[in-house]
Amino acid sequence: MALRALKSLLLLVFFLLVPHSISSCHPLDPLTPAEINSIRRTVEHSQLGSNRKLTFHYVGLDDPDKPGLLSWLSNHTKTPPPRRAFVTARLDKQIHNIIVDISDNTIISDRIYGGYGYPIPTSEEEAAANALPFSYMPFLQSAKKRKLDIAKVVCETFLVGWFGERKEKRVAKIRCFYRHGTDNIYMRPLQGVLVTVDLDEIVILGFKDRIRTPMPKAEGTDYRASKQRPPFAPRTNGMTIVQPDGPSFTIDGHMIRWANWAFHLGFDARVGPIISLASIYDVDKDKYRSVLYKGYLSELYVPYMDVSDEWYYRTFFDAGEHGLGQCAVPLEPTRDCPSNAVFIDGYVAGQSGNSIKLSNIFCVFERSAGDIMWRHTETEIPGEKVREVRADVSLVVRMVTVIGNYDNVLDWEFKQSGSIKVMVGLTGVLEVKGVPYTHTNQIRENVHGTLLAENTIGVNHDHFFTYYLDLDIDGPDNSFIKAKMQTVRVMKGRNTSTPRKSYWKVVTETAKTEADARLKPSLEPADLLVVNPNKMTKVGNHIGYRLIGGSQATSILSDDDYPQILGAYTKYELMVTPYNRSEKWAPGEFVHQSHGDDTLAVWTLRNRSIENRDIVLWYTVGFHHIPYQEDFPVMPTLSGGFVLRPSNFFDNNPVLKVLPSKPVHWPNCTAHV
Amino acid sequence: MALRALKSLLLLVFFLLVPHSISSCHPLDPLTPAEINSIRRTVEHSQLGSNRKLTFHYVGLDDPDKPGLLSWLSNHTKTPPPRRAFVTARLDKQIHNIIVDISDNTIISDRIYGGYGYPIPTSEEEAAANALPFSYMPFLQSAKKRKLDIAKVVCETFLVGWFGERKEKRVAKIRCFYRHGTDNIYMRPLQGVLVTVDLDEIVILGFKDRIRTPMPKAEGTDYRASKQRPPFAPRTNGMTIVQPDGPSFTIDGHMIRWANWAFHLGFDARVGPIISLASIYDVDKDKYRSVLYKGYLSELYVPYMDVSDEWYYRTFFDAGEHGLGQCAVPLEPTRDCPSNAVFIDGYVAGQSGNSIKLSNIFCVFERSAGDIMWRHTETEIPGEKVREVRADVSLVVRMVTVIGNYDNVLDWEFKQSGSIKVMVGLTGVLEVKGVPYTHTNQIRENVHGTLLAENTIGVNHDHFFTYYLDLDIDGPDNSFIKAKMQTVRVMKGRNTSTPRKSYWKVVTETAKTEADARLKPSLEPADLLVVNPNKMTKVGNHIGYRLIGGSQATSILSDDDYPQILGAYTKYELMVTPYNRSEKWAPGEFVHQSHGDDTLAVWTLRNRSIENRDIVLWYTVGFHHIPYQEDFPVMPTLSGGFVLRPSNFFDNNPVLKVLPSKPVHWPNCTAHV
Structure with missing residues (x-):
């Protein structure tokens, strides 16, 4: 009882503290550890949490509404968009898409997903699936037939895709590798041995030992420096970057500012780095202008x-x-x-x-x-x-x-x-x-x-x-344009005396x-542009950026x-x-x-x-x-x-006025290599 | 007379010295200043030199015969291929292609080129042509009409190409620019003013002042730091590379050796850098192998x-x-x-x-x-x-x-x-x-x-x-191969139970x-390879390099x-x-x-x-x-x-055995920025 009281007290203290840390957050900041843990509690304390088979497959920031965020960005005195988390959890083999309000620890919505497909398996599920072959006799026999030291076998979960099945369990294939003599496990597959598992029940659904091929040699596969033997490749002398005045960028929370750029670096479990609100300072206009x-x-x-x-x-x-x-x-x-x-x-x-x-x-x-x-x-x-x-x-x-x-x-x-x-x-x-x-x-x-x-x-x-x-x-409303180069045959006579017979002209096509x-x-040469059709440079070109593939x-x-x-x-x-x-x-x-x-x-x-x-x-x-x-x-x-x-984004070269850095001299250095 | 005697003496001393410097040369080394001057004398002392209108348009190394060079490279005790210069000179409006033997200062051949086309004009010819407008009244009047300060007009030679003319003089167009208020001359063309000149006679053949458009402004065109006015773009802190043990490459004459590479860096008036004999050290084979x-x-x-x-x-x-x-x-x-x-x-x-x-x-x-x-x-x-x-x-x-x-x-x-x-x-x-x-x-x-x-x-x-x-x-005899990726439709039945319907396979086409x-x-995806069909890796792939465009x-x-x-x-x-x-x-x-x-x-x-x-x-x-x-x-x-x-050039990753450089620490540095 004392423990439960302490827990409640700690929870209270935590909830009192959280709003402070949130208030200093940028609305696009990835979830903090405290927020993630708080979201877990919110979900666990809801009706979902009564069942012990709840598994979290994704917890991330729920994208703030874009107009709301842009409006807040243009006027910071407004309240920021509500900070919410998007959670994918599974319970009784059902997928729940849950929106959690982080500021008040409430569940805003809980939708059961009824469509096809499954979320990312958890690492615990994968670990459990990877362990299955080691207590499965046919697999152990396959390893034995191959004269493998089972302690050196490593198994890994491979997801299976969809190949036309009507209805299906959540399935993975387990593929195993032999790390005897090498840590480059992928070079030594147990070719032909294939274990199919149910990721929900963590049971083996199928087993095949279809073909047996010689196990590729371990020799020459390990990539670690400690495993290399002479002769070695020639080594180059050490070199390093020196910045006596330190880096020129600042990291303020998740906002990074460097030279003429400012952007937000987010992080997401599914997609990794998220660059948001990347904008560039326009010296002539004395303001940051939106790019990405x-x-x-x-x-x-x-x-x-x-x-x-x-x-x-x-x-x-x-x-x-x-x-x-x-x-x-x-x-x-x-x-x-x-x-x-x-x-x-x-x-x-x-x-x-x-x-x-x-x-x-x-x-x-x-x-x-x-x-x-x-x-x-x-x-x-x-x-x-x-x-x-x-x-x-x-x-x-x-x-x-x-x-x-x-x-x-x-x-x-x-x-x-x-x-x-x-x-x-x-x-x-x-x-x-x-x-x-x-x-x-x-x-x-x-x-x-x-x-x-x-x-x-x-x-x-x-x-x-x-x-x-x-x-x-330079604003949200943009158009996508192909600026095609089209060959023009020069027609003889009339206004032209040119001896040239062709040139290319630019024909722009706006995608409707x-x-x-x-x-x-395509073989058709074209510049690919995203332009803001509502804004022009001083001389009247549409503000744009070009994508060079x-x-x-x-x-x-x-x-x-x-x-x-x-x-x-x-x-x-x-x-x-x-x-x-x-x-x-x-x-x-x-x-x-x-x-x-x-x-x-x-x-x-x-x-x-x-x-x-x-x-x-x-x-x-x-x-x-x-x-x-x-x-x-x-x-x-x-x-x-x-x-x-940038392609007609600026009125002229934006780096014309980048003065050269002062040269860095290191005359008084003692090298410590 | 005393002067001439001194000149002869100096010439003799020079000739005695030259062979020494030549003997240390690599056969592919670009011509040294001494060699260039010696070639000039050789040509001038020949029958060509009797005419004072001889102009040199190109002087460069005459490529040594490739089999001869390869043979010498494989056995340095042989005599190196003869060192020769290739000279293009003009005399009485004729183009002479001259081969000079540098070792004995003789002319090996002197062919008059009778075909179409002209060599690169000399800078003296261009300078003389560029000066013509300034003493040509119609041009001066055009400048005056445009209210230009003639002292600020700069002219430049543009070569004219060929547009179907049967027979023609050696011609250039002179285009002029106004450098008043800017050194970015190209931003201020004298639009419409066009002077055609004979590059041999250095006379004006034609003049046009066809259209007059406002001269673009000088403002905002100068790119020099000294001409920029605030506001400036943000400046980044200085940074530099430090290599306490110095560079890892050596330059021996024109041979450059670095890490596993060795190559010769030549120089040519027409094409600039020439990379020759680029070969890479194969650690496993303990030898340099030819690439380029x-x-x-x-x-x-x-x-x-x-x-x-x-x-x-x-x-x-x-x-x-x-x-x-x-x-x-x-x-x-x-x-x-x-x-x-x-x-x-x-x-x-x-x-x-x-x-x-x-x-x-x-x-x-x-x-x-x-x-x-x-x-x-x-x-x-x-x-x-x-x-x-x-x-x-x-x-x-x-x-x-x-x-x-x-x-x-x-x-x-x-x-x-x-x-x-x-x-x-x-x-x-x-x-x-x-x-x-x-x-x-x-x-x-x-x-x-x-x-x-x-x-x-x-x-x-x-x-x-x-x-x-x-x-x-890995040797001169090579083949060019397209390794095409071709979609294969999987046929149902027979030996396959796969639910996949397609894959791509590689179909190689050797260019005959x-x-x-x-x-x-092309829209057809393919790897482009140059292979040595006479050599294989240990497991039997053709030795090759891939060109990634x-x-x-x-x-x-x-x-x-x-x-x-x-x-x-x-x-x-x-x-x-x-x-x-x-x-x-x-x-x-x-x-x-x-x-x-x-x-x-x-x-x-x-x-x-x-x-x-x-x-x-x-x-x-x-x-x-x-x-x-x-x-x-x-x-x-x-x-x-x-x-x-490299693509099946090595038996495995050639940088597997590149040990990491020791880290470079600079704890005792005083920054001097």
Whole structure:
């Protein structure tokens, strides 16, 4: 009884304290540990909490209403939008979508989701599922037949996708690996052994031991420095960045300010970093102007190209099935990020709803890569030398999310010129399958990949990073424009005496509806622009930003292939939708075993108007990945991305008046290497 | 007489000394100042020298015979290939292509070129042509009518291209600019005033003053820091790179060695940097393996999209018409290149044949941009934390060439992973035309560009950087392969029970002849590979490198448009030819006023065999450039390029055994900012 009284007292004290901490919050700040724990209590103390099988699958900030937030931003004396949490919990095999008011610890709504699909499994569920094979006799026999030391077997949960089943349990496949002699577990799969489990009941539903191939060797697979033997590759001398006056950015809560940029860095268990309210200071107008209301990696779709029993279901949607944010890993100073980086933690909720700290998952640093921001040497004025150069310095926000084998480096880079460069880096370890072959000349079948080492096939696959980009170019109402370059044949006679026979002119097409803005890769050259049709530069050009793409691979799977029904949006490099608060994730809300009836591609079939509206761009950075031997046993980073570049946003070059930094001299240094 | 005797004596001393300096040369080293001057004397002392109108237009190293060089490289005890110079000189309006043996100062051959086209004009010719308007009354009257201070008028030579004329003089157009109130001369053109000159006779052939438009304002155009007035853009704190143990690269003559790379950095008046003999150390094989026999920017074609009298001929071939190397500008420490850069000079020959020093035109530096070379965090082994990260460090070789208004940043970046990243950066100043308009709402005609400021149109244009890449992947005989991703429909029944309906498989196509390898931009996804079909990795994959493109804009001008006849190769992203010592420059040898009968596109019509041959790739990095107001008055760098990435070149990841650099600590530093 005394304990319960103490608990109640502590709870009271806590509730009295919470409003204070909330009041200093920005409405977009991610949930604090205290808030997460308070939300857990609110839910547990509701009627939902009476049942002990309640599991938390997602706890995050419920997006404040956009007009309300914009109104508050324009006038801070108003009360901020209410701070609410969005919770996905499961109870008696039902999905509850719960909205919690954080300020008064009440449940605003509790809707049971009746559609297809399941939320991200909890790590406890995965751990329990991963343990099942070890008490399952057929599995143990399979390991024994392979002469494996069972203590060195590691199992992992792979979600199964949806392949036309009418009704189904919540299912996963358990795949196991052999870490004997290596910690690069992915290089030693128990090929052919496949355990199917019920994730709700945590029981084995099926078992197969279909094929047996030689276990790929451990030798040469471990990537740790401590495991390497000479000869070593040449080593370069150490180098570091020195900033005697410290960094030029400030982090105030979650608001980051650097040079002419200000933005909010949020964090979400599902999508990881969320850049909001990115705005740039316009020196001439003496004000910050809005560029990006919100941007994040909405989904990362990775379908594999082997359709055998062991592989066909590997068509991962990493954000919706695993959570890019909750799979973020601690970044290592001086290696993952340079020595001048600042690190930031994140918080997610565990299965019980308690907050879990993820340390150092973000780093923020100024990059001085040795590039040139702008320059000109004037060589044509006799007797005069004119040279003016500005070195490029930018600000990088980085998170690395590790979904099993792959490490995805997610960078947002802000440039003083107004550009935002969004880059993804693919590194980590390939998914491989064991085969009997030790040389390509033995292969007579389609192995769906590359022989990377003896008995090891790196399987062909794709990576599609689909970004949500709610650009608000100088205000919410924007239009999407294709500025096409069209060849013009010069007609002889009349007013022209030109000997030229052609040129290209710019023909701009404004997308009126969603169908106009579904962009497949095209041979038609065009600049892609988001403009504010209600605002002009002094000389009358529409205020705009340009999207410069890269790595424009799109899916070439059949439209009727099951994973592709969910991932239909990856047929397009770009889609544009009118802003809709509920349209956040390209493959829909509950991805695991979803039937694909609530996806970006489906939403756009309504063909809504997108002209002079608050619009959202969905841009896919794609890679078709044929593995090569260099990707073994760990893959050198492969990069791709896109740039948002101001294009008639400013009246002139915004970095003209960036004075060069004073040079930094270090004459009195003693090196301590 | 005494003077002549002294001269002879000095000459003798010189000749005695030269062989010593030559003997220490690498056969690919660019010509030294002493060699250039010696070549001048050799030519002048020949029968050519009797005529005083001899002008030198090009003096460079005559490529050593490739088999001879490779043979010498494999066995240094042999005598090196003879060191020869290639000279283009004009005499009595005839072009002489002269081969000089540098070791014994003899002329090996002297061929008169009888075809179309002219060499790069000398700077003396341009200066003389630029001076003509100032003593030409109609021009002076035009300036007076415009109320210009003639002392502030600057004129510049624009080459004219070929537009179907049968026979023609060597001609240029002189365009003039007004530098009153600004040193950004390009922003103030004397629109409508056009002087045509004979470059041989240095006389005016024609004059037009066709249209008069308001002179764009000087205000806001000067880009120099000293000319800027507050408010200034926010300034970032200084930062610098510190390498306590110094750089990790060595420069031995022109051989650069860094980490696992070794390559030769040459320099040429026409194409600028030449990377030769780039080879990478294979730790497992304990030897250097060849990657790139020779690579350089073969041509930079910049056609403008205004066909009026004043603009139609602006279809520049910057390498062949102006010389990328001789237009290289000195690089500014800490701004053009970081503080850890090393600078290198270059030498060209002037009109008289005398050597001219170009200071600090190259910089070489180690880049530590804060990126990740490779990493993995293993999160799936219960109870164990595995994390291994390598920071990326690379080596950059940079040159900036300024062709009038544009500054082109040319980077070659070598990565320890075996990748070579070739980047171009576009910065500098736009070419604009004067118009009467101060706002877009006044414009009723096609202005062929963007209104950047009052009275100022930035004219639409393209940039096509065409790289010569003589890859020798582990030896000279290579093949070009397209590894196409092709969708496969899964057929029901028989051996498959898969619920998947599709996947993609890799179908490799080896290009047999040049026609097979003419690559237009395509919607068909494919990896582009150069492989050595005679060598395999241990497990039997063909040794290869992959070309990963970017900025794949190709020309959309009509095939029959005159400039496009020369630039026909820019219809293709990539072409492949068998190595031919004489095929060096994509638009042919003499570009100015060429009729386009000796171009890359013409050579490939022979449709030669390219399978398992010594092949050359010609890759075009293209930009369609619609100017935006941010490009005014100086343009923030716009970048593009491509990557050569080892793909089954190594048996496994070559940077697995790169141990992390020791961290650099600077605890005892005193900052001097």
